[in-house]
Amino acid sequence: MATELPRKQVAVVGVGWSGGIIASELAKAGIECIGLERGSERKINDFIMQKDELRYAVRYELMQDLSKETLSFRNDRDMRALPMRQMGSFLLGTDLGGAGIHWNGQCPRFFPYDFEIRSQTIDRYGEDRIPEDMNLQDWGISYDEIEEHFSHFDDTIGTSGEDNEMTAERSSDFPTPPMKKTPSIRLFHEAAENLGLHPYMSASANLSEAYTNPDGKTINQCMYCSFCERFGCDYQAKSDPLITVIPTAVETGNFEIRTHANVRSVSYDGERTDGVYFVDTRTGEEFFQPADLVILTTYVMNNTRLLLQSGIGEPFDPDTNTGVIGKNYCYQIMASAQGFFDQQFNLYAGAGALGGQVDDYNADNFDHSDLDFLHGGTIQLTQTGIRPISTNPVPPGTPNWGSEFKQASAHHFYRTLSLGSQGASLPYRYNYLDLDPTYTDALGDPLLRMTYNFTEQDRNLAAHQTARLEEIMQEMGANEVASNPDIGDYNIMPYQTTHNTGGVIMGAEPETSAVNNYLQMWDCENLFVVGASAFPHNSGYNPTPTVGALSYRAAEGILQYLDNPGPLV
Amino acid sequence: MAEEQNNDTKADGVTRRDFLKNSGLVVGGVVGGGLLGGLITNTFMDDGQSVSPTANNSDEPQDAEQLTKARMFFKRAEDFRVLSAAVERIFPEDDIGPGAISLAIPYFIDKQLAGEYGFNSREYMEGPFFEGAPTQGPQTGMRRREVFLYGVSKLQEIAQSEHDESFFDLEGEAQDEILGAFEQGEVDMTGVTSDAFFAMLRSSTLEGAYSDPVYGGNLNMDGWRMKQYPGGQMAFFDVIESEEFVEMEPVSLHAHHT
Numbered sequence: 001m002a003t004e005l006p007r008k009q010v011a012v013v014g015v016g017w018s019g020g021i022i023a024s025e026l027a028k029a030g031i032e033c034i035g036l037e038r039g040s041e042r043k044i045n046d047f048i049m050q051k052d053e054l055r056y057a058v059r060y061e062l063m064q065d066l067s068k069e070t071l072s073f074r075n076d077r078d079m080r081a082l083p084m085r086q087m088g089s090f091l092l093g094t095d096l097g098g099a100g101i102h103w104n105g106q107c108p109r110f111f112p113y114d115f116e117i118r119s120q121t122i123d124r125y126g127e128d129r130i131p132e133d134m135n136l137q138d139w140g141i142s143y144d145e146i147e148e149h150f151s152h153f154d155d156t157i158g159t160s161g162e163d164n165e166m167t168a169e170r171s172s173d174f175p176t177p178p179m180k181k182t183p184s185i186r187l188f189h190e191a192a193e194n195l196g197l198h199p200y201m202s203a204s205a206n207l208s209e210a211y212t213n214p215d216g217k218t219i220n221q222c223m224y225c226s227f228c229e230r231f232g233c234d235y236q237a238k239s240d241p242l243i244t245v246i247p248t249a250v251e252t253g254n255f256e257i258r259t260h261a262n263v264r265s266v267s268y269d270g271e272r273t274d275g276v277y278f279v280d281t282r283t284g285e286e287f288f289q290p291a292d293l294v295i296l297t298t299y300v301m302n303n304t305r306l307l308l309q310s311g312i313g314e315p316f317d318p319d320t321n322t323g324v325i326g327k328n329y330c331y332q333i334m335a336s337a338q339g340f341f342d343q344q345f346n347l348y349a350g351a352g353a354l355g356g357q358v359d360d361y362n363a364d365n366f367d368h369s370d371l372d373f374l375h376g377g378t379i380q381l382t383q384t385g386i387r388p389i390s391t392n393p394v395p396p397g398t399p400n401w402g403s404e405f406k407q408a409s410a411h412h413f414y415r416t417l418s419l420g421s422q423g424a425s426l427p428y429r430y431n432y433l434d435l436d437p438t439y440t441d442a443l444g445d446p447l448l449r450m451t452y453n454f455t456e457q458d459r460n461l462a463a464h465q466t467a468r469l470e471e472i473m474q475e476m477g478a479n480e481v482a483s484n485p486d487i488g489d490y491n492i493m494p495y496q497t498t499h500n501t502g503g504v505i506m507g508a509e510p511e512t513s514a515v516n517n518y519l520q521m522w523d524c525e526n527l528f529v530v531g532a533s534a535f536p537h538n539s540g541y542n543p544t545p546t547v548g549a550l551s552y553r554a555a556e557g558i559l560q561y562l563d564n565p566g567p568l569v
Numbered sequence: 570m571a572e573e574q575n576n577d578t579k580a581d582g583v584t585r586r587d588f589l590k591n592s593g594l595v596v597g598g599v600v601g602g603g604l605l606g607g608l609i610t611n612t613f614m615d616d617g618q619s620v621s622p623t624a625n626n627s628d629e630p631q632d633a634e635q636l637t638k639a640r641m642f643f644k645r646a647e648d649f650r651v652l653s654a655a656v657e658r659i660f661p662e663d664d665i666g667p668g669a670i671s672l673a674i675p676y677f678i679d680k681q682l683a684g685e686y687g688f689n690s691r692e693y694m695e696g697p698f699f700e701g702a703p704t705q706g707p708q709t710g711m712r713r714r715e716v717f718l719y720g721v722s723k724l725q726e727i728a729q730s731e732h733d734e735s736f737f738d739l740e741g742e743a744q745d746e747i748l749g750a751f752e753q754g755e756v757d758m759t760g761v762t763s764d765a766f767f768a769m770l771r772s773s774t775l776e777g778a779y780s781d782p783v784y785g786g787n788l789n790m791d792g793w794r795m796k797q798y799p800g801g802q803m804a805f806f807d808v809i810e811s812e813e814f815v816e817m818e819p820v821s822l823h824a825h826h827t
């Protein structure tokens with residue numbers, strides 16, 4: 001029997017960016033919340049003098065312990081799903097602050113086009129352009145309606161950046177100016193300009209100067225120390241939940257955090273929830289946390305899994321293309337080109353979101369009439385700071401080991417620049433999430449099962465972007481350019497990006513979406529499911545500002561609901 | 570700003586070129602005992618000068634470092650010799666600097682196998698086990714410590730059967746041929762493929778060359794020096810915009826934590 005705890009107004013499950021934002025807004029408004037986080041507590045001094053590539057970047061110190069919980073994966077339904085035994089393609093966060101601690105901090109806003117992708121595609125190119133098995137959907141909200149929440153997120157984290165004619169329009173200036181421009185970024189910008197493109201400095205949560213946000217939280221100036229992606233910041237110069245929204249919530253006295261609380265299910269009587277069941281991971285003891293409202297902010301994987309496990313919402317069935325939970329799992333279509341130069345660049349220096357960027361080939365910024373794909377991808381030259389275990393660039397044809405490899409990888413270490421495209425990932429009926437019939441986590445609950453492969457759309461998009469990257473790299477003056485336009489089948493091992501989306505998608509109708517545009521469940525009005533799980537597709541960009549904007553939107557909805565319960569839409 | 574940074578570095582007397590010019594030839598007995606005889610040449614050449622990687626470096630106390638060179642995982646000296654010979658082929662001593670043995674990479678791997686990495690302790694190791702498609706990642710139920718022991722004995726077994734000699738006594742070319750067969754997945758193994766073992770051998774070798782010296786490899790940060798990598802510097806604020814390449818003496822966790 002689970003021990004019943006004192007009732008709270010709101011239980012927030014998972015305390016990363018999404019949970020932290022919700023908690024801060026509710027706690028400030030005087031609402032009593034509890035945050036249930038499966039991982040342990042974290043403090044900012046956990047990140048001091050931790051410049052250790054092996055421990056953090058290679059062995060994933062800050063990420064999810066897969067021996068306790070993972071997911072299973074197959075490319076298609078003819079394949080037997082097998083567990084993801086080691087981390088690779090994406091790096092799931094855990095502990096207080098979630099993945100927001102070890103993110104890079106690249107902060108683009110999705111395009112107006114993204115929110116109305118189906119309507120706009122039909123308007124411009126006709127309905128025939130949408131492939132039959134592509135469940136392309138509008139989001140049930142427009143960019144204009146959500147813009148204030150994007151600004152709210154930017155103001156909270158102090159985003160450094162500059163305007164550009166290719167990006168979404170903003171109602172207010174960037175809180176801080178763009179980051180410093182390195183020689184490699186200058187070279188990229190010049191080449192892009194020569195090609196008639198519109199380069200700009202990437203929007204960054206590594207701050208160009210110290211900034212104090214409206215909640216009174218200060219984020220320091222970035223030192224370009226290069227231990228950013230996969231690390232916590234030494235200087236509190238990378239905006240993360242632990243230096244912004246979490247203390248903001250805690251300091252009100254209305255937000256209690258309980259760590260080591262692994263939530264297994266959400267209580268549900270067919271209409272409403274009354275709280276959540278969790279296990280204290282230190283003792284195995286089971287608890288019931290009663291709450292008037294439950295907010296799931298456990299990231300894409302567990303938001304989906306907890307609903308399936310709790311029997312809330314209709315599971316998606318690819319055979320009939322009906323149901324909603326697990327639907328429209330999307331990812332990111334990556335392309336890259338490496339250029340080999342004579343010059344040595346100071347590439348050991350950098351920051352997670354330091355980069356130059358162009359969006360001429362993103363969204364519907366270019367004409368798709370004669371193209372064999374929709375949407376596009378952002379193109380970036382980032383200088384995140386290379387590290388020696390993970391970065392060993394050699395020109396094509398070089399052996400993979402031995403003296404020749406050793407010498408070439410040392411020679412090219414600072415003489416190789418990479419261009420990357422983060423391409424949009426559009427939904428496909430047979431890419432979805434459900435529960436695994438065989439494998440379980442350490443508590444005996446079924447793992448989430450991911451069925452996912454790249455589609456024709458994805459392959460064509462990647463080939464197109466690769467060709468653009470090659471053009472730019474040639475223009476930058478590389479001696480040799482290496483790239484691979486064929487992305488093949490999706491492979492769960494090589495790191496691509498931790499931009500997983502979908503599974504609990506938002507929309508205008510309960511038949512085709514799981515949550516409304518406040519991220520309130522259609523099938524359970526006092527349950528909100530927040531995060532990138534709500535994206536009906538993924539844009540050609542990093543997701544977190546859009547996650548942040550949706551979290552602020554959800555917080556607004558939750559406050560309305562507390563005043564006046566009922567469906568918000 | 571970049572100039573200043575450069576001068577600061579020089580003021581400490583530690584640009585690599587100056588460092589090498591000033592230190593002269595010292596032969597350090599870095600590799601333990603007679604076991605790896607003939608490999609005590611842990612010196613590297615630059616501008617005709619040769620220097621011990623241990624010379625002149627206050628960051629690494631030499632005695633303590635010697636004491637950590639012992640086996641925590643491999644019980645049989647023979648296995649460790651095979652491992653050492655194999656990783657030296659993957660990352661050989663050459664014109665640009667020290668190889669795997671001089672960098673203490675075999676000891677690094679031994680230490681890693683003794684702990685979390687060897688036990689796959691933060692990975693999902695529950696059955697049932699099936700082979701899986703190449704896109705599904707590693708699926709073996711064997712832990713790395715088992716895979717390494719098995720792989721190393723397999724290297725030795727093939728050397729014996731094909732050449733009637735121990736792997737570590739073979740010429741480099743013959744060793745490469747055997748390693749190449751592993752890399753291609755041509756060697757018959759049970760429970761794990763030979764290419765998967767080779768991939769682990771290769772990646773752990775690079776980890777040993779370039780991880781912080783606290784783990785026992787990258788001896789004296791000479792792996793980093795070879796790559797001109799400055800280690801875990803606190804800040805690059807003054808370098809970030811520089812058009813000039815700025816080289817600096819590396820810094821390790823030892824300097825930060827003591």
Ligand SMILES: Cc1cc2nc3c(=O)[nH]c(=O)nc-3n(C[C@H](O)[C@H](O)[C@H](O)COP(=O)(O)OP(=O)(O)OC[C@H]3O[C@@H](n4cnc5c(N)ncnc54)[C@H](O)[C@@H]3O)c2cc1C
Nearest residue numbers: 014016017018038094098099100104105106263542543544
């Ligand atoms: C290496 C890396 C680099 C990245 N770089 C960028 C970038 O540059 N730009 C960008 O936009 N995005 C980036 N991201 C993605 C970004 O980190 C995520 O979008 C963001 O952090 C998601 O926040 P979240 O709160 O929704 O989820 P998370 O941060 O994953 O938080 C979820 C929390 O829920 C907890 N939890 C999960 N299950 C349970 C359960 N059952 N019970 C209790 N608690 C649970 C987890 O422990 C975790 O703390 C990056 C990610 C990684 C890993």
Ligand code: SF4
Nearest residue numbers: 222223225228233238
């Ligand atoms: S690069 Fe900047 S933001 Fe990133 S960890 Fe270093 S100081 Fe912090």
